[in-house]
């Protein structure tokens with residue numbers, strides 16, 4: 001069994017080959033750059049040449065604490081740094097499409113954050129420019145690289161649970177949105193900014209659904225304007241189904257963040273460690289119970305990496321490999337349009353009260 005686990009660990013390794021590494025600059029010096037991007041890139045051996053943020057003091061503080069040598073005075077100055085080959089954009093999402101187009105026209109490969117774009121049309125325009133200029137875009141939907149999720153997906157692909165039938169996420173936590181005023185004001189909240197991770201992770205295992213239903217709601221006394229409790233049901237061809245049940249208004253302190261994949265020949269279940277103490281978190285847990293392997297009941301898989309910061313090396317590592325060998329990054333901007341469409345269809349369902357076809 002340990003030999004079988006070694007093959008899973010090898011499949012999901014996120015180390016970045018030294019010959020693939022290219023200098024990076026980051027637009028935005030906010031919370032996620034501070035706790036995730038910069039620590040992950042340092043561990044991965046990447047050179048971050050500099051940061052730009054509209055809030056110059058914040059950029060200076062973050063750069064100083066992480067040993068980043070330059071704070072650019074403007075986006076133009078960053079884009080004119082010819083040594084920079086990759087621009088990682090991590091700003092409030094409304095500002096991302098314009099910065100992405102400017103960075104592409106300056107000849108830079110891109111790491112974009114979720115949500116990649118407000119609508120598919122905007123995304124297609126950005127992808128068209130990247131294709132024309134021969135540049136690559138990866139979307140940092142790094143839950144695909146979170147070790148518990150990545151190992152679970154590798155086990156499914158290895159056939160350990162037979163034909164997969166159901167994937168479920170159950171998240172019941174207390175989320176303080178107040179450090180992000182733009183999130184507190186947003187009328188689209190839970191699906192757009194949080195469950196988008198689970199939805200993208202589900203797509204990484206099952207592909208695109210054919211029909212979806214979503215209901216979203218609020219809790220008396222909540223601070224945020226948008227929905228904080230959602231239930232999403234995804235129907236895939238045949239008998240495959242997925243469900244995401246997320247609430248951010250747990251008032252009793254007993255956080256729960258679990259996932260489970262069932263199949264015709266076994267099951268995989270785990271916890272999402274990050275959500276038990278955000279953003280420090282703890283490693284995920286993962287167990288597999290397989291009828292085709294000698295597991296004799298539930299057997300733990302030894303998870304040693306965290307969602308934050310470790311999974312953040314995954315998308316940029318894939319981008320750098322794609323630049324080196326001409327492959328598609330994982331997940332590419334083109335792939336991510338499927339996640340954007342899914343989010344859009346779920347809100348259409350939430351607004352109408354009806355289930356929605358994906359076409």
Ligand SMILES: NC(=O)c1ccc[n+]([C@@H]2O[C@H](COP(=O)([O-])OP(=O)(O)OC[C@H]3O[C@@H](n4cnc5c(N)ncnc54)[C@H](O)[C@@H]3O)[C@@H](O)[C@H]2O)c1
Nearest residue numbers: 028029030031032033053054055090091092093095113114
């Ligand atoms: N796990 C994840 O993938 C994950 C987690 C958190 C946030 N995010 C995404 O990362 C992005 C940033 O989130 P955050 O938590 O760091 O937000 P934040 O509000 O803490 O920081 C955003 C920063 O962007 C700067 N900024 C805004 N517009 C700018 C512009 N035009 N040019 C330069 N700087 C600009 C702001 O001054 C601020 O410092 C968002 O898109 C968010 O959805 C992803």
